[in-house]
Amino acid sequence: MTITITAFERSPDGGKGLARDTRVRWALEEVGQPYEVRLVSFRAMKEPAHLALHPFGQIPTYQEDDLAIFETGAIVFHIADHYPGLLPQDADARARAITWMFAALNTVEPPILELGNARLLERDKPWYAERLPLVEDRVHGRLAPLSTRLGDADWLDGPFSAGDLMMVSVLLRLRASGILDEYPNLAAYVARGEARPAYKRAFDAQLAVNKAPAG
Numbered sequence: 001m002t003i004t005i006t007a008f009e010r011s012p013d014g015g016k017g018l019a020r021d022t023r024v025r026w027a028l029e030e031v032g033q034p035y036e037v038r039l040v041s042f043r044a045m046k047e048p049a050h051l052a053l054h055p056f057g058q059i060p061t062y063q064e065d066d067l068a069i070f071e072t073g074a075i076v077f078h079i080a081d082h083y084p085g086l087l088p089q090d091a092d093a094r095a096r097a098i099t100w101m102f103a104a105l106n107t108v109e110p111p112i113l114e115l116g117n118a119r120l121l122e123r124d125k126p127w128y129a130e131r132l133p134l135v136e137d138r139v140h141g142r143l144a145p146l147s148t149r150l151g152d153a154d155w156l157d158g159p160f161s162a163g164d165l166m167m168v169s170v171l172l173r174l175r176a177s178g179i180l181d182e183y184p185n186l187a188a189y190v191a192r193g194e195a196r197p198a199y200k201r202a203f204d205a206q207l208a209v210n211k212a213p214a215g
């Protein structure tokens with residue numbers, strides 16, 4: 001059985017680990033499953049061979065025997081569901097960990113993505129300066145309650161889980177904005193995630209791809 005995922009041939013972030021293949025790499029490292037990576041260019045992502053794997057022409061994808069799936073949340077859930085290490089055995093604790101995965105992707109990430117898009121794509125618009133604080137407020141609207149809920153715990157619900165993996169990955173996208181530093185417990189939470197050996201292996205693997213000479 002070979003697991004193959006796809007990743008950018010050259011990530012737009014230059015190897016900061018923000019492309020979503022890092023989340024999948026991290027999950028695979030946490031559960032100790034070896035995997036192969038097929039690198040795809042932006043052009044190849046929109047061609048029929050890749051569209052057969054990912055209807056929206058994106059990365060990451062995940063193949064294992066006859067199974068081919070896409071969507072990072074579904075991939076990380078599949079890994080966590082099939083290999084021990086990322087979800088508790090207890091049914092209620094498992095349901096809560098899965099809840100945090102969805103909360104990361106559905107509730108916390110959207111305003112963070114909106115902020116990223118505003119900063120990247122809207123800087124030259126006449127309404128940028130007026131809109132930016134509104135978008136930032138929406139980010140704070142998610143971070144403040146998250147910070148309250150986390151309190152001084154290490155992880156969101158007991159031991160580290162796929163819920164934390166996803167939440168830390170989502171919060172990492174805020175690092176450059178400085179907003180995370182306004183919530184010291186969230187900044188420390190993210191740092192704890194980054195300090196995990198599995199995260200480091202995942203990060204280093206994607207960095208190696210992005211630092212390799214263009215071929």
Ligand SMILES: N[C@@H](CCC(=O)N[C@@H](CS)C(=O)NCC(=O)O)C(=O)O
Binds near residue numbers: 019020058059060072
């Ligand atoms: N909801 C998807 C989003 C996937 C996504 O946005 N992938 C980005 C890389 S992180 C991508 O492929 N962007 C290139 C494009 O959309 O053309 C998931 O979570 O997997």
